[in-house]
Structures are given as C-alpha cells and as structure tokens.
Amino acid sequence: MTQNPTIFIDGEAGTTGLEIRERLATLPVTLHSIDHAHRKDPAARKEAMAAADLVVLCLPDAASREAVEMAETLGANAPRLLDASTAFRTAPGWVYGFPELSAAQAEAISGAPRVSNPGCYPTGAIALLRPLVDAGLLSAQYPVCINAISGYTGGGRSMIEAHEQEGGPAFELYGLGLEHKHVPEIHLHAGLKRRPVFVPSVGHFARGMIVSIPLHLDDLNGSVSAEDLHTALATRYAGQDKVRVLNAESTLSAEALSGSDGMELRVHGSPRNRQALLTARLDNLGKGASGAALQNIALMLGL
C-alpha cells in the first residue's frame, strides 16, 4: 500500500490556513502540524517542511518570502510549494494556480514545483476578462474599470476582530490610492496591456464577494452584443464544475455563495443603450482562497 502524501500548512491557525485544513479532510493526505506554541519557530517549521511532500504557505507576504527561502535551504529535499499570499503571483518560476485560466493551466499546475494561489478579487476579474481578451472581443488596450465588494474575512484576523468585536462600517471603499496589491496580478493574467482601475470595498458581512466590470459595447472590437460576451464565457468554461456561466439577474446578493467553492459569472446588459456589466460572484474564502487551494493541492498531488 502506498503512503498518503504529507502536507504541512505554514500559518495553519490563520483564516486561510484553517479553511484549507478543514477542506483537506476530503482528500487522502496526511497533515503534518506543529504545536501552536512553536508556529513561528524557524527550526520547527523547517523540520515540518522537510517531512512534507507539499507545503501550503498561508502567511503574510513577508513571512511567505522567508518561508520560501527556508524551503530552498533544504536543497534536494525541498518540498513543492503552494503559496496563498500575494508575494509570488506574478513572479517568474511560479505557475499561477487558476486551473480554469486556459486549456493548458491545470496540467501546468499539476507538474509545477511552485504554485501561487490566486487572490480573491483577481479570481473574479481574470475569470471574466481573460476569455474575452483571448477571443478578441475585448481589446487588451480597453480602459478596464473593476469594482468589487468583499466580506470582511478578506482582511484576515485583524479585520475580522474589528468587525466582530467593535462592529465595523456597513460599507466602505478602500484602496483609494488605486495601488491595490491585486492590480499587477489582474493586469498580467487577464492579458491586459493597459493597467486596470480597481476599486475594492468591504461590507459588514463575513464572507462573499462580487466583482463587477462595466463595458461600453461600442468600444469593444466589432459590433459585439452582451450575448456574444455570454457565449464567449460559456464556451470557455463549458464542462468546468467550479466556474458556471449563468443568465443575467436584476439583483445580486454578495453573500449568496458563502460556504461554496464555486463561482458564478454573468453578463448583464442594456442592448438599447449598448452597455454591459460583467459580474463574478464567489466566496472570498472559497474559490477566492481555500477552495482554489484545494483544487491546486489535488492537481499537484495527482489526487
């Protein structure tokens, strides 16, 4: 009988780490944990890395970079890495962990030594934009503007405490310097040549997310209709179980997919006014983080 692969989650006690640990119960893997008191002890972490086939990093960016350096010191015994932080999502040598990105991406992830798990907002934005750029419907030079709202769990432990203990704001825009850490990732993996404007916001609800992108149809390539955009998305994601392309709605609630690892894409529009609105709805902790991590773990370990 062959042994189950061993996984170590560095940052297991954090928001993302805990969610991944819960989901791992559905896979034939052995989880190697370290005592909570030693969770930041370099020697204990290095030992756990050496014992693992795959290390999942659920750490802040700086700690993630240090963890990668630590894994490198193991030389030939270095485990494969899946990083949940923002640190390596546009870095050379890392494969972007969005299996639905293109026909070849799932295979690239399954063979990669280092995979970066996508950000929550980029998951929605890239899923909407990339197939339209690839199909030639949306020019890579289009001045894309992306609006998004997230549940407060997206801000990790400190934001969760602020909302649950002090009662956070009902709704707030942030990232108003237009330099949010997710913009480079969206810019690169959506295939855009022009840097998109990204306006995130957070609401006083735990989990859920909507990413929305308005488009002027007359500024797209050719005489494109909202239906053409829907068809391009439906064709790209046909047969995918996590990403579904659905019909337009008149209202969308951000919390509807809370607890799910799926994502819903829609194209809304006014044919009369030649305007469209692309939307992606997901759980920021599901397909936006831990659900995607589980897909990548299963691909990397051939499970």
Ligand SMILES: NC(=O)C1=CN([C@@H]2O[C@H](COP(=O)(O)OP(=O)(O)OC[C@H]3O[C@@H](n4cnc5c(N)ncnc54)[C@H](OP(=O)(O)O)[C@@H]3O)[C@@H](O)[C@H]2O)C=CC1
């Ligand atoms: N929340 C979300 O929606 C998403 C988060 N992510 C990414 O996942 C990563 C973790 O985020 P999140 O889970 O929300 O954050 P949390 O703050 O909830 O958790 C981070 C965890 O890492 C631990 N930690 C911090 N520094 C070190 C260190 N030097 N060595 C070992 N452990 C350390 C923390 O311990 P302690 O609390 O004791 O300091 C904590 O357990 C981030 O990079 C984030 O960008 C990715 C997708 C979505």
Ligand SMILES: CC(=O)N[C@@H](CCC(=O)OP(=O)(O)O)C(=O)O
């Ligand atoms: C609401 C909120 O604060 N969201 C976070 C994004 C979620 C996150 O930190 O995770 P990833 O970068 O790994 O996706 C933010 O805007 O910084």
